[in-house]
Amino acid sequence: MQGPTAALLWEIWRQHRSIVAVIAGLTVVGRLVEVLETQGQPGDIGSSPLITLLGMVAFLLLFAVFNYTESSDGRGVGRFPRRLFTLPVTSLRLVAAPVVAGITAIELLYLLWMEPLSRGGATSAPFVAVLLAALVVFYLSAIWMLERAGSLRLLVLGVIAVALFVVSMLPSFPPTPAALWRSEGTLAGLMAGLALIAFLLAWRHVARLRAGGARRAHRAGSLFGWIAEASPTRRRPFATPAAAHFWFEWRCSGIVLPVLVAGVVVLVIAPMSWLMRRDGGDTMRLLLGALATPVVLALPVGAAFSKPRFWSEDLAVPAFVAVRPLSADDLVATKVKVAAASVVLSWLVLLSFVAAWMSLWANLESLSRLAIQLWEFHGRSAAAAYGIAALVVIAGMLLTWRFMVSRLWSGLSGRRPLFMGSVASIAVVVIAGIAFDAGQLPGWLLDDPARLAPILWIAAAALIAKHWTAAYAWRGVTTRYLRAYFIIWLAGTTALLTLGMVAWGIVRIYLPLDGDRLRSAVILLALMAVPLARVGLATSGLARNRHR
Amino acid sequence: MNAPLVILATLLSALALYLPTRAPASTRVIVDGRTVRMLVAGRGDATVVFENGLGGPLEHWGKVQPDASRFARTVSYDRAGVGLSDEGPRPRDGRRIATELRQMLRAAAIAPPYILVGASLGGPYIRVFAGMYPDDVAGLVLVDPTPDSSQVDDAAGLPELESLSDTLEQARASRVPTGLPVVLIDAVAPLYVPFATEAIRTLRKNGRREIEAESVEYAQWLDQIPGGRLVVTTRSGHNVAQEQPELVVATIRQVVDEVTGRSQR
Numbered sequence: 008m009q010g011p012t013a014a015l016l017w018e019i020w021r022q023h024r025s026i027v028a029v030i031a032g033l034t035v036v037g038r039l040v041e042v043l044e045t046q047g048q049p050g051d052i053g054s055s056p057l058i059t060l061l062g063m064v065a066f067l068l069l070f071a072v073f074n075y076t077e078s079s080d081g082r083g084v085g086r087f088p089r090r091l092f093t094l095p096v097t098s099l100r101l102v103a104a105p106v107v108a109g110i111t112a113i114e115l116l117y118l119l120w121m122e123p124l125s126r127g128g129a130t131s132a133p134f135v136a137v138l139l140a141a142l143v144v145f146y147l148s149a150i151w152m153l154e155r156a157g158s159l160r161l162l163v164l165g166v167i168a169v170a171l172f173v174v175s176m177l178p179s180f181p182p183t184p185a186a187l188w189r190s191e192g193t194l195a196g197l198m199a200g201l202a203l204i205a206f207l208l209a210w211r212h213v214a215r216l217r218a219g220g221a222r223r224a225h226r227a228g229s230l231f232g233w234i235a236e237a238s239p240t241r242r243r244p245f246a247t248p249a250a251a252h253f254w255f256e257w258r259c260s261g262i263v264l265p266v267l268v269a270g271v272v273v274l275v276i277a278p279m280s281w282l283m284r285r286d287g288g289d290t291m292r293l294l295l296g297a298l299a300t301p302v303v304l305a306l307p308v309g310a311a312f313s314k315p316r317f318w319s320e321d322l323a324v325p326a327f328v329a330v331r332p333l334s335a336d337d338l339v340a341t342k343v344k345v346a347a348a349s350v351v352l353s354w355l356v357l358l359s360f361v362a363a364w365m366s367l368w369a370n371l372e373s374l375s376r377l378a379i380q381l382w383e384f385h386g387r388s389a390a391a392a393y394g395i396a397a398l399v400v401i402a403g404m405l406l407t408w409r410f411m412v413s414r415l416w417s418g419l420s421g422r423r424p425l426f427m428g429s430v431a432s433i434a435v436v437v438i439a440g441i442a443f444d445a446g447q448l449p450g451w452l453l454d455d456p457a458r459l460a461p462i463l464w465i466a467a468a469a470l471i472a473k474h475w476t477a478a479y480a481w482r483g484v485t486t487r488y489l490r491a492y493f494i495i496w497l498a499g500t501t502a503l504l505t506l507g508m509v510a511w512g513i514v515r516i517y518l519p520l521d522g523d524r525l526r527s528a529v530i531l532l533a534l535m536a537v538p539l540a541r542v543g544l545a546t547s548g549l550a551r552n553r554h555r
Numbered sequence: 556m557n558a559p560l561v562i563l564a565t566l567l568s569a570l571a572l573y574l575p576t577r578a579p580a581s582t583r584v585i586v587d588g589r590t591v592r593m594l595v596a597g598r599g600d601a602t603v604v605f606e607n608g609l610g611g612p613l614e615h616w617g618k619v620q621p622d623a624s625r626f627a628r629t630v631s632y633d634r635a636g637v638g639l640s641d642e643g644p645r646p647r648d649g650r651r652i653a654t655e656l657r658q659m660l661r662a663a664a665i666a667p668p669y670i671l672v673g674a675s676l677g678g679p680y681i682r683v684f685a686g687m688y689p690d691d692v693a694g695l696v697l698v699d700p701t702p703d704s705s706q707v708d709d710a711a712g713l714p715e716l717e718s719l720s721d722t723l724e725q726a727r728a729s730r731v732p733t734g735l736p737v738v739l740i741d742a743v744a745p746l747y748v749p750f751a752t753e754a755i756r757t758l759r760k761n762g763r764r765e766i767e768a769e770s771v772e773y774a775q776w777l778d779q780i781p782g783g784r785l786v787v788t789t790r791s792g793h794n795v796a797q798e799q800p801e802l803v804v805a806t807i808r809q810v811v812d813e814v815t816g817r818s819q820r
Contacts, residue, residue: 383798387744387790456639463575470571474564481557489557516797519592519612519638521581527574534567539560 011096015104023072030065030072034119037061041123060441062120069116073109073143076150086154087213098214102151106206109143129179134191137198138171144202145171148209162267169275174198180282248332252341255328260317261345264308264411265352268301272360276300280364287372294374297361298403301353305410310430312346312411313418315552322421324553335550336488339415343492343542346411354404384513398506405499409538416541420548456520463524466531473540480543492542499537507533581613581639584662589641591659593632597624601670601693601811604660605631606684608675608701609715612638615674618800619807627811630665632656636714647714649683649722656680657688668693670810672803674796676701676715679726686729694736694810698795698803702772703727736813737783738806741773742791742798 020027037058044055076085091101117139121132145167153160177189187193245251276297283289311317315324328338365371378392385391417429452458481489507529515522581594594613603623605616613631623629635643635655643655660669670693671681678700685692703723710716731737743766745759770787777783786806791798 383792383794386798453639460575467571467575471564471568474560474567478556478560478564481560484557489559493559515614515617517612517614519614519633522614522617523577523580524575527577531571531574534570543557 011094012100012104014094015091015096015101016108019072019075019105019108026068026072030068030116033061033065033068034116037065037120037123056441058123060438062124065116065120066113069109069113070143070146073105073112073147074150075105075109075147076154085150087151087216089216092217098217099210101217102206102210102213106144106147106209109147110140113139113143130175131191134178134195135175137195138175141198141202142168142171144205148205151209152212162263166270166274169271171198173275173278177282249337249341252328252331252333252338253344256341256345257348260312261349263312263317264301264304264349264407265356267304267308268353269356271300271304272297272357277360277364281368284368284370287370287374290370291373291377294361294369297357298399301350301357301407302403302410304353305350305407306433309346309411310414310418310433312342312349313414313416314426315419315421322418322423322426322552324419324421324549329553334485335546335553336485338553339419339542339545339549340488340491342415342419342545343412346408350404350408350411353407354400358400380513385509395506395509398502398509401502402506405503405537409536412545413538413541416544416548419545419552421552422548453519456524459520459524459528463527463531466528466535470531470535473535477540477543480540480547484543484546492539496537496539500534503533503536504530582663584659586655586658586662589635589643590639591632591635591641591655592639593630593659593663594620595628595630595663595665596620597627597629599627599811600815601627602665602668603627603629603807603811604656604669604671605629606656606671606673606677606680607631607634607637608677610637610713614638616796619796619803622800622804623807626808627670628665630660630663630669632659634715645714646718646721648718649680649725650687651718652680652715652722653684653687656684657691667691668814670694670696670807670814672696672698672807673700674698675793676719676722679703679722682726682729682731683722685731685735686725689730689732692732692735693814695731695738696803696806696810697737697739699740699742699793700773702769703776704768704772731780731783733781735782736810737777737780738810739773739777739783739785740795740802740806741770741785741787742793742795743770743787744789744792744798 040055040061041058044058074085075088077088077090094101114136117132117136121135125132125135146164149163149167150160153163174194177194178185178191180189184190245254276293280290280293283293314322315328331338333341365374381392381395382388385395414426414429417426420426452462508526511522511526511529515525518525580596581592583590583592585591592613605613605620607613607615612633616631620629620631633640634652635641636647643651660667667688668691671684673679673681673696675698678697681695681697685695701719701723703726705719705723707716707719710719715722745763745766774785777785786802788795788799788802791802796803
C-alpha cells in the first residue's frame with residue numbers, strides 16, 4: 008500500500024465492491040434502456056419511469072457504499088470506525104478521505120446519469136452537482152455526529168434529503184426568473200458553505216473522540232434525549248397496568264408520526280404554500296399532497312411501529328414489556344389505541360396548518376370551483392359539501408391508521424423473515440408502481456372496460472380470504488376486545504363505503520365505464536380497507552413471541 | 556373459528572361472489588365500420604333517445620335513464636369520438652351527427668318514432684335530426700340547450716366545437732314538425748359560490764347575465780312552435796340531468812304520455 012489514504016480508500020472498495028458492481032450494472036442497464044427508448048423518438052422527451060427508478064436505486068446504493076461506520080458494542084448502531092484511530096494519520100485525513108471519495112464518486116455517478124435524469128428538468132446540472140456534493144457531506148456528518156440518536160438518524164437524513172430537494176426546486180418556482188436570494192448561484196454558495204461547516208464540525212467531533220474527550224460532542228446526540236425529557240411527564244400513578252403501558256408505548260413510538268408530520272408541514276408544505284400562493288391550481292395540488300402526507304409517512308413509521316421496539320431491529324419482546332401484568336390481547340389493544348392517538352394528533356397538526364393556510368394566504372379559486380361542483384351534485388346543500396369534506400378527512404385518518412397497524416401481525420410475531428417479507432411487500436408495490444407507471448392504470452382500464460372484470464374477481468377472492476382468515480385469527484381473542492374492535496371496523500367501513508359511493512356518484516358521470524362494475528369495485532375495496540384479520544393475527548403472534 | 560366473524564365472513568363472501576357477476580349494461584353496434592357504444596334499457600310503447608352535451612359519455616344520463624326506463628324504451632349512446640365510441644369523420648356538425656344517430660338506431664333495429672331528449676349541445680343536434688327526419692320524431696325535450704346565439708372563442712381542438720357555428724345555423728334552419736310535442740327546460744339557478752374569489756364573483760355576475768339572455772332567447776324560439784312549452788327551474792344549473800333528474804324524468808313522462816295518448820295521472 009503506497010500510503011494511508013490509499014489504504015483507507017482500498018478498505019472502502021474491498022468492503023463494498025459487490026455494491027459498486029451493482030451500481031455499475033444498474034448504470035449500464037439504465038443507459039441501454041435509454042438508448043432503446045429514445046430510438047426513433049425525436050425531440051426532448053422526458054426520461055421513463057424505469058430509467059428514473061434505476062437511477063434512484065444506483066444513487067441510494069452509493070450512499071450505502073459510503074456509510075462509513077462500524078457497529079458499536081452489539082447495539083446494531085453504526086458509528087465512526089474507532090479502529091482507525093490507531094492509524095498514523097491526522098484526524099483531518101481520517102475524515103476527509105471518505106468525504107472526498109464520496110463526493111468524487113457521486114459526481115462521477117451524476118456525470119453518467121446526468122443526461123437521462125435531467126432531461127426536461129429546469130434545474131441546471133452544475134447546481135445539482137453542488138447539491139449532491141453537499142448531500143454527501145451532510146450525510147456523513149450526520150451519521151458520525153449523531154451516533155447516539157441511533158436509528159433516528161434515518162429520520163434526520165430524510166429531513167436533510169427533503170430539504171435539499173426543496174432547495175433544488177426553489178429557483179424554478181414562480182415567479183421566474185427567481186429573485187437573487189433563491190437563484191441557483193446564491194443557493195449553491197449557501198449549500199457549499201453549510202457543507203463546509205458540517206465538514207468542520209464532523210472533523211472536530213472525530214478529533215475529540217480520538218482524544219478520548221467526547222462529552223461535548225455528545226450534546227447533539229443527546230438533543231433527542233433532551234426533547235424526550237422535556238415532553239410532558241406524568242407524575243400521578245396510573246390507574247391500570249394498561250394505562251401505564253399506553254403511556255410507555257406513546258412515549259416510545261406514538262409521538263413519532265405527529266413529529267414527522269409537523270416536520271414536513273414546517274419544512275416543506277408551509278414554505279411551498281407561500282411560494283406557490285399565486286396559482287389556484289398549485290394550491291389544489293399542494294393541498295392534495297398535504298392530505299396525503301400522514302398516509303404516506305404512516306407506511307415507514309407503521310413498519311417500525313409494528314415491532315416490539317420502535318428503534319430496535321430486534322423483534323423479540325423486551326423483558327420490560329414481557330413481564331407486564333397484561334395479556335397479549337391487552338398489549339395489542341394498547342398498540343392499536345396508541346396508533347389511533349398518533350393518527351388523530353398527526354391530523355390535528357395537519358388540519359390546523361391547512362385551516363391557517365386556507366384562511367390567510369391560499370389562492371382558493373380552484374377549490375372554490377370544485378366546491379361549486381360538489382354543491383351542484385348534492386342538491387346545493389352546504390351540509391352535503393361540508394359532510395363530504397369531513398368524510399375525506401375521516402377516510403384519510405382511517406387509511407393512516409390502517410398503515411400504522413396493518414403490520415402488527417408480522418412485527419409482533421418475532422419472525423424476521425415474515426416481518427421483512429411484509430415490509431418488503433410495501434417496497435415491491437411502490438417500485439412496481441413506479442416501474443410500470445401506475446398513473447396509467449385508469450387509462451388502461453378506460454381503453455377496454457372489460458379489463459375491470461378480472462380485477463373485480465381478484466378483489467372478491469381477496470375479500471373472501473381476508474374475512475375467513477379473520478374468523479380464524481380472532482378465535483382466541485376475548486369477547487370484550489372483539490366487540491370493541493368490530494364496532495371500530497364497522498364504523499370505519501361504513502365511512503369508507505359512504506365516501507366511496509359519493510365519489511362513485513360523481514365520477515361515474517364522466518367515465519365511460521360500466522357504472523355497476525365500478526360501484527362493485529368501490530364496495531369491495533371499502534370492505535377490505537379497515538384491517539380485521541391482521542389485528543386478530545397480531546394477538547396470537549405476540550403471545551408466541553412473548554414466551555420464547 | 557370465531558362464530559360472529561364466521562357469520563360476517565359468510566355474508567361478505569356471498570356479496571363478494573355476487574358483485575363481479577353483474578353484467579355490463581352497454582352494448583356495441585357497428586355503424587359504417589365504426590364501433591358505437593349504446594345502452595338500451597326498459598320497455599314501452601315509446602322510444603326515448605338521449606343525446607348528450609359536449610364531450611360527455613352516455614353515463615351523463617345515469618340518474619335519468621333508469622327511471623325513464625320504467626315507462627319507456629330508452630337509448631343512450633356515446634357519439635363518435637366520445638366515451639368508448641370510435642372517432643367519426645369530420646366535420647362534426649349537426650347534420651353529420653343526426654345522420655350517424657339514425658344509422659345507429661337502424662343498425663340496432665330500434666324502430667322510429669323517437670322522443671328525442673337533448674342536453675346542452677344535444678339540444679341543437681336533436682333539432683337538426685327533427686328537421687332532417689321529421690317522420691322519425693315523435694317529440695322533443697330540450698334540457699337547457701345551447702342557445703342559437705352561442706359563439707366559441709377557442710374550440711380547444713374539439714371537433715364538435717369547431718363546427719358549432721355550422722351546427723347552430725343548421726338548427727336555426729331546421730323546422731320542427733307541426734304538432735310535435737316540444738318541451739324546453741330552462742335552468743336558471745345561479746352559480747352558487749361557497750367561498751368566492753374575485754374571479755369567481757365575476758364569473759357569477761357574467762353567468763347571471765348569460766342565463767337571463769338565454770331565457771329570452773328560449774322564449775322567442777318557443778313562440779314560433781305551436782304547443783311548445785317552457786319549464787323553468789330555479790333549483791338547477793346547466794347540469795339538470797345531475798342536479799334535478801326527477802324534473803327531466805317527469806318532463807319525459809309528460810311527452811311520452813302525450814305521444815302514446817295515455818292520460819296523465
